[in-house]
Amino acid sequence: MNQETILIRNAGAILTGLRGAGERHAGPDIRIEAGVIAAMGALTPQAGEGVIDARDCVVYPAWVNTHHHLFQSLLKGEPQGLDLTLTPWLAATPYRFRAAYDEHSFRLAARIGLVELLRSGCGTVADHNYLYYPGMPFDGSAILFDEADKLGLRFVLCRGGATRTRQLESELPQALRPESLEQFLTDCERLTQRYHQAAPDAMRRVVMAPTTPLYSMAPEELRTCAREARRLGIRLHSHLSETVEYQNSAREKYDRSPIAFCGEYEWLGPDVWFAHLVKLDRDEIGQLGATGTGIAHCPQSNGRLGSGIADIPALEAAGVPVSIGVDGAASNEAADMISETHAAWLMQRARRGELARSRANGGASEGGADAARIEDVVRWGTAGGAAVLGMDAIGTLEVGKAADIAIYKLDDPRYFGLHDLAIAPVAGGGRPSLRALLVAGRVVAEHDAIPGLDLAELGAQAREAVRELQRRGS
Numbered sequence: 001m002n003q004e005t006i007l008i009r010n011a012g013a014i015l016t017g018l019r020g021a022g023e024r025h026a027g028p029d030i031r032i033e034a035g036v037i038a039a040m041g042a043l044t045p046q047a048g049e050g051v052i053d054a055r056d057c058v059v060y061p062a063w064v065n066t067h068h069h070l071f072q073s074l075l076k077g078e079p080q081g082l083d084l085t086l087t088p089w090l091a092a093t094p095y096r097f098r099a100a101y102d103e104h105s106f107r108l109a110a111r112i113g114l115v116e117l118l119r120s121g122c123g124t125v126a127d128h129n130y131l132y133y134p135g136m137p138f139d140g141s142a143i144l145f146d147e148a149d150k151l152g153l154r155f156v157l158c159r160g161g162a163t164r165t166r167q168l169e170s171e172l173p174q175a176l177r178p179e180s181l182e183q184f185l186t187d188c189e190r191l192t193q194r195y196h197q198a199a200p201d202a203m204r205r206v207v208m209a210p211t212t213p214l215y216s217m218a219p220e221e222l223r224t225c226a227r228e229a230r231r232l233g234i235r236l237h238s239h240l241s242e243t244v245e246y247q248n249s250a251r252e253k254y255d256r257s258p259i260a261f262c263g264e265y266e267w268l269g270p271d272v273w274f275a276h277l278v279k280l281d282r283d284e285i286g287q288l289g290a291t292g293t294g295i296a297h298c299p300q301s302n303g304r305l306g307s308g309i310a311d312i313p314a315l316e317a318a319g320v321p322v323s324i325g326v327d328g329a330a331s332n333e334a335a336d337m338i339s340e341t342h343a344a345w346l347m348q349r350a351r352r353g354e355l356a357r358s359r360a361n362g363g364a365s366e367g368g369a370d371a372a373r374i375e376d377v378v379r380w381g382t383a384g385g386a387a388v389l390g391m392d393a394i395g396t397l398e399v400g401k402a403a404d405i406a407i408y409k410l411d412d413p414r415y416f417g418l419h420d421l422a423i424a425p426v427a428g429g430g431r432p433s434l435r436a437l438l439v440a441g442r443v444v445a446e447h448d449a450i451p452g453l454d455l456a457e458l459g460a461q462a463r464e465a466v467r468e469l470q471r472r473g474s
Helices: 070-074 086-092 103-119 140-151 181-195 219-232 244-254 258-264 282-291 299-304 312-317 337-354 374-389 421-428 455-473
Strands: 005-009 029-033 036-041 050-053 057-061 063-065 122-129 154-159 204-208 235-240 272-276 294-297 322-324 405-409 433-439 442-446
Touching: 057 374, 057 421, 063 322, 063 337, 063 374, 070 103, 070 122, 070 455, 103 122, 103 140, 103 442, 103 455, 122 140, 122 235, 122 374, 122 433, 140 154, 140 181, 154 181, 181 204, 181 219, 204 219, 219 235, 219 258, 235 258, 244 258, 258 282, 282 312, 294 312, 294 374, 299 337, 312 322, 312 337, 322 337, 322 374, 337 374, 337 421, 374 421
Parallel strands: 005 050, 063 122, 122 154, 154 204, 204 235, 235 272, 272 294, 294 322
Antiparallel strands: 005 029, 029 036, 057 405, 405 433, 433 442
16 A cells, blocks of 8 residues: 555544643544644545555554664574673673674674554654674675665664774774774764755665763774764764673773763763663763653563663653663563563563562652553654754654554454554563564554565575574684
């Protein structure tokens, strides 16, 4: 269905991604014209327009995933790293397999990750790709843009990389050697000129994203990167404060907190967002809020690696823009936005409940069931992601916004018996059938299928690629 005008009819429930009184809309209809939401309410069908029957379905804004590592989609459940915390896991799994990737396996991994996200109702993907090294035989950036374009998704390339390593370069295989700062900056400018679109409804964006501020570059190089990104008109992204080792390293190397360190080298502001931010003190939360620096909250990866749970209510209360990312599939075997938002909902409640104490120990609350509502989680995963990426034309369902819309059919028994259909996708946890996914008003999936995609064949290719990676990485 590619009509210029589409009517979504008879939705069972609509969550808009907005905050406050407008977070739900009675609908039951949404009209799309020229890729934009033209009307919402009780609408009369027009001659010639396409119709999507959304009876008994739930309608959300398409999810906006703000942190991923798509190349890891062929590293799910890798045994050597399965029960390790972050630092040893990095060596055991993603770094061990870097040299094993060729153009075919990289492209296949990207396709698998994007398909997984699309089938969860995700319309915008920000991928933090750090698989770059001198003399690399294929252009991973071009592959990522190409695969996203074939699926009709909005794609944000967070161009990662490093100019230094904690090992001697002479002892490293080629695929682990760092780039020079000149190489890194030159490629960021090339990618910006070729792909970056500044419009608030852009289909392609480029972000400057050294892998991590504390380890990947010298401090003055970070400042240079920040200034060059702002000269180019692109945003900044990285990992930060995922574990206590970030706190340890910042204090031992620089005698300050990770957030204070980033601020000193111009890495805070409304054009910056960090993945994780699990381990923060009160002053750091205040500094993030005061500068408008955002977070990509990655609850499943943080749980899988035993890193902890970011204090999202405290961050949001301080003024920090909150979004959700699935992180790489090598530390999150279910790298889709439904399972991620389900985890975000539960983990915030569990975190607050874990802090509850008996009255004898000074406590006053039984638990934390009010820590996060479904509507909050939907807002973080849609409008929050759009705000963090600076893409203000997407992320909410309201007249005038781009028609990025996920329609879920609740035909699985896990959704039977629900009193409130609107909460089903997040509260239920399992992936609901995708009645349709629209990006910029174009239907990119319908009846749980992606046009031209053979899932069985993709699975067979994945199994063969895993066997080959295991052979190369051994």
